[in-house]
Amino acid sequence: MAPTIALATKHGKLAQIAPAFERIPEWELTLAEIDTDEFGTFSGEIPRTLSPRDAAIAKARVGAELLGTDYGLASEGSIGAHPHMPWVTSDHELLALVCVSKDFVIVESHLSADIRAHKETVDEHTDLELLVSRLDLPTHGANILYHQDNELVVLKGIQDPEMFIVELNTLLGSSVENLRVESDFRAMSSPSRQENIRACAERLVTRISSNCASCGEIGWGKVGYEFGLPCSGCGQMVTSVPHSETFGCVACDYSEVVSLGQHSIDPARCDFCNP
Ligand SMILES: [Zn+2]
Ligand SMILES: [Zn+2]
The missing domain is CATH 3.30.1490 (Dna Ligase; domain 1)
Incomplete structure (x- = not known):
């Protein structure tokens, strides 16, 4: 049976999310029209109390519950200072897919400085x-x-x-x-945000199409980094620099560590040589 995903939305994001799902036609998207404003609004009349990640997961669960589907999907955008360039306004889009019966969550994100914000x-x-x-x-x-x-x-x-x-x-x-x-910043009013939601949906679909080599579950993808490289000048371990990416499964403990190909860092980036 084709898995059905309830897409929880109030502001018509189906047009941005559906195109990516054409790559996985066995998955069916249906609209779950819930009042997502209950989870907070951009304009501040309703404060956002959950983290963006938790809000997206909560909305996805409500949508799945409403339609009685096994999967729920919801998006959450945060517009604010770019984490690496605080003088630039950026749009951080999140999409959360929850599976009710197997109790796992796939969260994918997209960070972009292409957002009209004034x-x-x-x-x-x-x-x-x-x-x-x-x-x-x-x-x-x-x-x-x-x-x-x-x-x-x-x-x-x-x-x-x-x-x-x-x-x-x-x-x-x-x-x-x-x-x-x-x-x-509601999706329907912001074409620049729509582009970012679209890009985030592409990433999510890539995750859905990637299976765990151990248990076969969907959602295999990058879950983080491992940090710590020695300085080529003084040999001290610099813990702020990643040496590998970690890929993981949403359903089991299997993971893989893939080296980023660097074995030491330049003394210019060393906290000891160049504080
Ligand atoms: Zn697995
Ligand atoms: Zn050093």
Whole structure:
């Protein structure tokens, strides 16, 4: 029987995820329309309490439960400072596939600096035309946020530049506080994010198509690194540099360590020679 995967989504990510699954036609994707906003929103009205990984897994489980399927799939994106280049905004996409009966999880991720992201406080001096181009309207969507009577109000997914400017001018002439705008990162409003979800789906499908050499289960792939290489200058072990990649199985303990091909590091990267 063809395995069916419940894809838990509110913001129509099927179009980004389905193409990758054409490589594995024996797997069937069905939409489980759950209110994924319950797990937190980008615009902050509902705080995110779980880690992105745990949130994706939790959503995937809810979707599988809703449709009564053995597999659930969900995505979670985090947009913020790039881990290696903190001055660059990046999109970290995660996809989690859970198998209910065998109780395993495959999580795949994709990190990209290609994301349209802008936020700005708006006042009477703001150049609204410039703001439209920074937010890339109407290709991307934007949110308008403000406080009124101590309540946060969020107008989401505005794509029409004229409507956007009219709305802001109206709000600027009113008594609202803390008026600001930001990119709308929901998948349907962000084509640049859609590309990243697509790339992440390709990786996940590669994982699903890779089987463990020991038990045959799906999901074989890279699970981490092993660290520690000696310095070619002083011979001290530098523990921050990886020497190998670890590949593992999601269902059994079998793993393989593959050398990255380096046997020592340059003294320039040594904590002792070049602190
Ligand atoms: Zn295995
Ligand atoms: Zn050294």
